[in-house]
Amino acid sequence: MPIDELVPAACAQIPDFPQEGILFYDVTTLFANSVAFKRSIDELADRFEGTYDIVAGVEARGFLMAAALAYKTGKGVMTVRKAGKLPRETFQAEYTLEYGTAAIEIHKEDIPAGQRVLILDDILATGGTVEAAISLMEQAKLEVAGVGFLMELDGLGGRSKMGDHRVESLSLTTE
Numbered sequence: 001m002p003i004d005e006l007v008p009a010a011c012a013q014i015p016d017f018p019q020e021g022i023l024f025y026d027v028t029t030l031f032a033n034s035v036a037f038k039r040s041i042d043e044l045a046d047r048f049e050g051t052y053d054i055v056a057g058v059e060a061r062g063f064l065m066a067a068a069l070a071y072k073t074g075k076g077v078m079t080v081r082k083a084g085k086l087p088r089e090t091f092q093a094e095y096t097l098e099y100g101t102a103a104i105e106i107h108k109e110d111i112p113a114g115q116r117v118l119i120l121d122d123i124l125a126t127g128g129t130v131e132a133a134i135s136l137m138e139q140a141k142l143e144v145a146g147v148g149f150l151m152e153l154d155g156l157g158g159r160s161k162m163g164d165h166r167v168e169s170l171s172l173t174t175e
């Protein structure tokens, strides 16, 4: 099965979660599926081969993807965390989601300026989360090598918030 069909087929779809009107794509079923998980990580590794020095995962689901890809390609992982979790000085960016508002953070000065960062998250919806993650990388003077997703929800305008950055989504799904 092609990857753009495998990814949505491997995700459970839950109507009206976490609130009415949202069709929630649950990637935990994809992560638990050894074939779909491996094919997804291998595909992202192929698409971004040779373009980055470190992989950033956005809490929480992006962590699993970033760890797997970084391990496969011999890179380190940067954790982009929800606000209030990191113990040292941070850069912070706020954003709005399909279902609420939030803020994310990275530690200051952990990664040398100029490193090329590949940002991974499971879903591109409104784009607010990864737009904020990109702003964190800019605050830290890191270069965004690209952004990678398992799924892009079409019609929510997320891609327009990615600026000129390279965006790779393994599948495109209509909400």
Ligand SMILES: O=P(O)(O)OC[C@H]1O[C@H](OP(=O)(O)OP(=O)(O)O)[C@H](O)[C@@H]1O
Pocket (backbone or CB within 6 Å): 058, 059, 060, 061, 062, 096, 097, 098, 121, 122, 123, 124, 125, 126, 127, 128, 129, 130, 158
């Ligand atoms: O493109 P956006 O509209 O910003 O939405 C996408 C984000 O929403 C989900 O995370 P969520 O904030 O639900 O957190 P979780 O991964 O910790 O469950 C998803 O994992 C993405 O990070």
Ligand SMILES: Nc1ncnc2[nH]cnc12
Pocket (backbone or CB within 6 Å): 022, 023, 024, 025, 026, 097, 098, 123, 125, 126, 153
């Ligand atoms: N519809 C959706 N399903 C899963 N995660 C999401 N994050 C934002 N929108 C989402």
